Structure formats: C-alpha cells, structure tokens
Amino acid sequence: MIGPPMAETVPAVEIRNLVKDFKTSFRRQPLRAVDGVSIRIEPGEVYGLIGPNGSGKSTTMKALLGLVAPTAGACAIFGKDSLKVDSRDDVGFLPENPYFYKHLSGAETLRFYGKLCGLGGRCLQERVDELLALVDLEAARDRRLGGYSKGMLQRIGLAQALIQEPRLVILDEPTAGVDPVGSRQIRDLIFKLRERGITVFLCSHLLEQVQEVCDQVGIIFQGRMIREGRLDDLIAIEDQTEIVLRDASPGLISQITALVENTPGTTLVRTGKPRTTLERLFLREIRAEER
Amino acid sequence: MSTSAHSPRQGxxxxxIxxxxVxxxxxxxxxxVFYFLAIFAVLAIVSNFLDWSQLAGPEAVGVNVLRTIKSTSFGAMHLFSVVLSVVATALLLPKDxxxxxxxxxxxxxxxxxxYLVGKLAGVLLLVFVSLVLMDVLMTVVLQIRTMMVAAEQETMAAAMGYTPEAIASLRADTLANGSSWALQGAVFAVFLRASIMASLALLVSTFSSSTLFTTMVSFVVYFIGHFQADARDFYLQAGQAGQGGLERAITLLVALVLPDFQLFNVIDAVIEGQALPVRMLGQLTLLGLFYAVVFTLASWFIFSDKEF
Structure with a gap:
C-alpha cells in the first residue's frame, strides 16, 4: 500500500497542462492566453517565468492564485487546489503595479492584511515591525501610501505578501517602473527570501535580474512554454570554456594564445577584458557620490 | 525575519468581515463624507425659520414649524442615506x-x-452612523423648538381665556408633534430603505465595471421600485381579467424582483404626528432583511465566478 506523500515531496507549485481561454467581444473565436503550460516548483526554489508582453505570464499567475479559473488543466499550491480558499494560506502575492489603499499608512496596510490572515494582538504588531524593518520602511511607517514613491510601494507590497509568513511568494513584475536602486533593494529582498527557504515564483521583463536570482527559468511565448530548466544548464555554452585571469602580463597571454593555436581541434574564440553591467556601474557611481 | 515555521492561521x-x-x-x-453633516445642520437650523402658518388660533402657532423641521430633516436623511449607500457601494468594488x-x-x-459582506457592512455602518448623528441633531433642534412652541401656545391660549383642560390638551397635541419614539422608528425605516439600496448597488456592481453604470442602474431600479405595488396590482387584475402576455410577465418580474418602496411611505405619516405601529416597523425590518440577504446572495453568486 502506498502511503500519503511526505511533506518534502509535495511541490510548492504544480501547474498541469494549464489552458486559459478568454471570451472576446469582437470575434467568436476565444483568445487563448495560456496553452498547455506545466510548471513544477520545488520548495525553496526561485523560479523565473519570462516572456514578452501578452505571452500569458500574468494569467498563469492569476490561475495559480484562483483569480481566474482554468479552461483546462489544474493548479495546486503545496498540494492544495488553487480554486479552494485554503490554498491561499501559504502564499503571498505582489501584483504588477499595485496601488493599495492610499488612505492607509504603511503600518496600517500591513495590519489590515495581517488581520485578514487571522493575525492579531502582539503577534501582529511584532510581525508588522519586523517586516517594516525588512523592507527598510521603518521611517515611513506612519506616512500614508499616497505619499510613497514607486519603489516604496513595491516594498510595502512585498511586505504585505509576507505578512502571514507564507512558504510561497508570487511576484508579478516586482521591479516594474522602479529605479535601479529600488530595483536592487527588491532583488536583495528576494535573495533574503531564498536564504530563508521561501519559494519564490516571479515573472519579469528584466532578464538580467532573473538571471541573478533564479534557480529555474521558464520561457513562455504566445501562451506556450517553449523552454524550461535549471538556469545554469540553459545558459551554459557547452562547447566553450571561459578562463578569467587577473593581472596577466602580455607575455603570458601570448603564450596561452600560442598554446591554444598549437592544439588541434581547439579554437580561440575571443580574448579581451570582461565588462561590468550598466546597472552595476550606475549603482557604483551613485554610492561613490553619496560617500 | 523569522523563518516560516509553518502554522496556518484561520481567521x-x-x-x-x-x-x-471597518x-x-x-x-x-x-x-x-461626513462633511455633509454640516449641510444637514444648516438645513435643520434654517427649517426653524420656515413657518407658513396663516391661522390666528393658538393650535396653529408653531406647529407647522415642527412639521417643517421633521419634513426637512427626513428629506435630507432620505436623500443622503440613499445617495450615500448607492454611490459608496458602487465606488468600492470597481476601485479595488x-x-x-x-x-x-x-x-x-x-x-x-x-469580502462582499464586509464591503456592504462597511457602507451600512457609515450610513447608520450618519443617520444616528443626523437623528441626534434633529431631535435636539425639535425638542428645543417644541418646548418653545408649547410655551408660546400656552401663553396665547391663557390670554384668549382657554380652560386649563383645553390648555393641557393643546400641550399634549403639540408635544405629539415633537420628538417621539415613532420618529426614531421612522429613522430606522430610512436606514432599512438605504440598506436595500446598498445591497442592490452591490449586486449591480458585481457585473458592472463602472461606478457610473452601477449608480445609474441602481437609481432607475429605485425609481421603478416605487411602482412595484402598482405592478403587482396590474398583474393580479390582468390575471383575473384573463389578459396575458408580455405586460403580465414584465409586471410579474417587477413585482417579484423589486422591493415595494411605497411601504416606506409610513415615514410621511410619522412626520404628520401619527404613531408608527411596532407591527409595521417589524414588517419593514423583515422586508429590508429579506431583500438585503437576497441581493447579497445574488451578488455572491455572480462574484464567486468572476475573473480578474
């Protein structure tokens, strides 16, 4: 007899053959937003779903959260059907460009979401303090959200997503419209979540950031998953090898080049200096100016 | 941040809700929205100065003022409660x-x-608090003015040689036009009518995506609701006369789906100084509850399958 699966074997996210059609007003043929997508995310992983606008990323996330009903297929969070309310016990969600209630302060917003999750009293207050510290908004805790910048709104959004200590966090374009400094802060928060074993499912246009934080990546295009796997496997160029040297003399470079040219079946593809990214350059210069 | 020692909480x-x-x-x-209370206060005070009495006898002195205060106050309560319940409900869902x-x-x-019941309860709490504040203001103004009118009538009646019994009877009649439990019951009836309108607006807003559409449809339904009794009578009479067809179907639909807002006309009788029977208030309460629950359940039926 096969017993129930152990807790560790239950995936954080399991999307099986998801299909989602939307009715359109102008033509009889429904619009297929998601077409047979399957995703499995193990607990503790950071999964990035990338794709162009209108490729079905947000619809997939909404189906996972029960905000839209699948036309076919099924979604589950830690083994619980997404269409059931109890599947949301263990999930936090940050939608794309959230506004929240402008009349509430940062602390009031977190208290509101905490109470919705059944938190209260000292436990809730401690949690609010902890999260405001985590997202670096302690100084703005009593300021109304109407006065928050875009980056601050994203961070308070991330804090509300974490209010009930979920094991899964779903982030839809978490850095959309945020400046590089705010974007970096959110990226660092995702690292912190990973360190704490929280599963993260995010979609983003910023491929470089996805590359930095994700363990697994899926590429979705016109509603279909066209490539999926471990990031390192997907981006590695199998037939090439990279050697990065520091303070190498021109003589040493010449010797290495000669050695490679004298080795049959091996081709020197390129030599030169590695480059930093524009984002790193920008952040370095900003920090230098601040000092 | 504490690690996620998993302990699902169930509120x-x-x-x-x-x-x-809250x-x-x-x-x-x-x-x-509470700024409108300032307008109400002005209306209640201004109505003190509106006395169209043209009779010279002590029975008429000031009594019209008391009716004007009540009539103006209830008119304002009616307007504010219905507008507030429809517009506020129509605003909340699409905005979210x-x-x-x-x-x-x-x-x-x-x-x-x-979520739906919580939003509805929030609007009703706002309407209730607003009506309580307006009721307190109306009662205070009415009480002060009633005492002034009674004293004025007493002086005039004594000068005109009325007997003490006639003066006491006159005083009792005047006090009956002042603040009373019937007035409080009438304020509750205003709240019940606003509750039906709020739940109706909630139902409309579940399938509408615009605040304007919800508001317009709700007010049209409110207007038609005042002809519900006529529609019901037409349906029954047409049935007896053997007439049929489309008219009967439409009137049946109106009679079944919409509440009979004419039942709330008892408020006018209360303004005229008549009593509000407890039985009538009970019927209005049941009517209000029935429609609020039916409209809310219908809202849930639509909202539960709604996609975002």
Whole structure:
C-alpha cells in the first residue's frame, strides 16, 4: 500500500497542462492566453517565468492564485487546489503595479492584511515591525501610501505578501517602473527570501535580474512554454570554456594564445577584458557620490 | 525575519468581515463624507425659520414649524442615506479592481462572500452612523423648538381665556408633534430603505465595471421600485381579467424582483404626528432583511465566478 506523500515531496507549485481561454467581444473565436503550460516548483526554489508582453505570464499567475479559473488543466499550491480558499494560506502575492489603499499608512496596510490572515494582538504588531524593518520602511511607517514613491510601494507590497509568513511568494513584475536602486533593494529582498527557504515564483521583463536570482527559468511565448530548466544548464555554452585571469602580463597571454593555436581541434574564440553591467556601474557611481 | 515555521492561521468569517467592514468605513470616512453633516445642520437650523402658518388660533402657532423641521430633516436623511449607500457601494468594488488591491485581498485566504459582506457592512455602518448623528441633531433642534412652541401656545391660549383642560390638551397635541419614539422608528425605516439600496448597488456592481453604470442602474431600479405595488396590482387584475402576455410577465418580474418602496411611505405619516405601529416597523425590518440577504446572495453568486 502506498502511503500519503511526505511533506518534502509535495511541490510548492504544480501547474498541469494549464489552458486559459478568454471570451472576446469582437470575434467568436476565444483568445487563448495560456496553452498547455506545466510548471513544477520545488520548495525553496526561485523560479523565473519570462516572456514578452501578452505571452500569458500574468494569467498563469492569476490561475495559480484562483483569480481566474482554468479552461483546462489544474493548479495546486503545496498540494492544495488553487480554486479552494485554503490554498491561499501559504502564499503571498505582489501584483504588477499595485496601488493599495492610499488612505492607509504603511503600518496600517500591513495590519489590515495581517488581520485578514487571522493575525492579531502582539503577534501582529511584532510581525508588522519586523517586516517594516525588512523592507527598510521603518521611517515611513506612519506616512500614508499616497505619499510613497514607486519603489516604496513595491516594498510595502512585498511586505504585505509576507505578512502571514507564507512558504510561497508570487511576484508579478516586482521591479516594474522602479529605479535601479529600488530595483536592487527588491532583488536583495528576494535573495533574503531564498536564504530563508521561501519559494519564490516571479515573472519579469528584466532578464538580467532573473538571471541573478533564479534557480529555474521558464520561457513562455504566445501562451506556450517553449523552454524550461535549471538556469545554469540553459545558459551554459557547452562547447566553450571561459578562463578569467587577473593581472596577466602580455607575455603570458601570448603564450596561452600560442598554446591554444598549437592544439588541434581547439579554437580561440575571443580574448579581451570582461565588462561590468550598466546597472552595476550606475549603482557604483551613485554610492561613490553619496560617500 | 523569522523563518516560516509553518502554522496556518484561520481567521473566522466574522473576523474577516469585521476587518473589511471597518476598513471600508475608514476608507469612506477619510473621503470626508461626513462633511455633509454640516449641510444637514444648516438645513435643520434654517427649517426653524420656515413657518407658513396663516391661522390666528393658538393650535396653529408653531406647529407647522415642527412639521417643517421633521419634513426637512427626513428629506435630507432620505436623500443622503440613499445617495450615500448607492454611490459608496458602487465606488468600492470597481476601485479595488482597478487599483489591483482586490488581487492582494483575494490572494489571501479570504472567501469572496466575506469580502462582499464586509464591503456592504462597511457602507451600512457609515450610513447608520450618519443617520444616528443626523437623528441626534434633529431631535435636539425639535425638542428645543417644541418646548418653545408649547410655551408660546400656552401663553396665547391663557390670554384668549382657554380652560386649563383645553390648555393641557393643546400641550399634549403639540408635544405629539415633537420628538417621539415613532420618529426614531421612522429613522430606522430610512436606514432599512438605504440598506436595500446598498445591497442592490452591490449586486449591480458585481457585473458592472463602472461606478457610473452601477449608480445609474441602481437609481432607475429605485425609481421603478416605487411602482412595484402598482405592478403587482396590474398583474393580479390582468390575471383575473384573463389578459396575458408580455405586460403580465414584465409586471410579474417587477413585482417579484423589486422591493415595494411605497411601504416606506409610513415615514410621511410619522412626520404628520401619527404613531408608527411596532407591527409595521417589524414588517419593514423583515422586508429590508429579506431583500438585503437576497441581493447579497445574488451578488455572491455572480462574484464567486468572476475573473480578474
């Protein structure tokens, strides 16, 4: 007899053959937003779903959260059907460009979401303090959200997503419209979540950031998953090898080049200096100016 | 940040509804809706100076003023409560969907019925608090003015040689036009009517995506609701006369779906100084509850399958 699966074997996210059609007003043929997508995310992983606008990323996330009903297929969070309310016990969600209630302060917003999750009293207050510290908004805790910048709104959004200590966090374009400094802060928060074993499912246009934080990546295009796997496997160029040297003399470079040219079946593809990214350059210069 | 030592918390339905209701109330209160109370105060005070009495006898002195105060106050309560309940309800749902705050709420373990009932309860709490404040203001103004009118009548009647019994009878009649329990009952009837309108607006807003559409449809239904009794009578008479067809179907639909708002005309009788029977108030309460529950359940039926 096969017993129930152990807790560790239950995936954080399991999307099986998801299909989602939307009715359109102008033509009889429904619009297929998601077409047979399957995703499995193990607990503790950071999964990035990338794709162009209108490729079905947000619809997939909404189906996972029960905000839209699948036309076919099924979604589950830690083994619980997404269409059931109890599947949301263990999930936090940050939608794309959230506004929240402008009349509430940062602390009031977190208290509101905490109470919705059944938190209260000292436990809730401690949690609010902890999260405001985590997202670096302690100084703005009593300021109304109407006065928050875009980056601050994203961070308070991330804090509300974490209010009930979920094991899964779903982030839809978490850095959309945020400046590089705010974007970096959110990226660092995702690292912190990973360190704490929280599963993260995010979609983003910023491929470089996805590359930095994700363990697994899926590429979705016109509603279909066209490539999926471990990031390192997907981006590695199998037939090439990279050697990065520091303070190498021109003589040493010449010797290495000669050695490679004298080795049959091996081709020197390129030599030169590695480059930093524009984002790193920008952040370095900003920090230098601040000092 | 503490690690996620997993312990799923289950808030109760009542707890979640209360949180959403208090939040909706706060949201509307911070939109400065209570500013209309200043307008109400001005109306209540101005109505003190409106005396169209043209009779010379002590029976007529000041009594019209008392009726004007009540009539003006109830007119303002009616207007504010219905407008507030429709517009506030019509505003909340589309705004949440537009701002995507609805996503973050429904992504928490919050059943959709809790969200709907919480929003409705928040609007009703706001209407209730507003009506209580207006009622207090009206009662205070009415009480002061009633005492002044009674004293004035007493002086005039004594000068005209009325007997003490006639003066006492006159005083009793005047006090009957002042503040009374019937007036409080009538204010509650105003609240019940506003509750039906709020739940109706909630139902419309579940399938509408615009505040303007919800508001317009709700007010049209409110207007038609005043002809519900006529529609019911037409349906019954047409049935007896053997007439049929489309007219009967339409009148049956109106008679079944819409509440009979003419029942709330008892408020006018109370303004005229008549009593409000407890039985009538009980019937209005049951009517209000029935339609509020039916409209809310219908809202849930639509909202539970709604996609965002």
């Amino acid at each position: 109760s339905h009542c707890g979640r 209360l949180v959403i209701a 939040h909706a109330f706060t949201q509307l209160a911070r939109m400065k 969907a537009e701002d995507r705050t609805l996503y973050t709420i429904l992504a928490k373990p919050v059943p959709r019925i809790d």
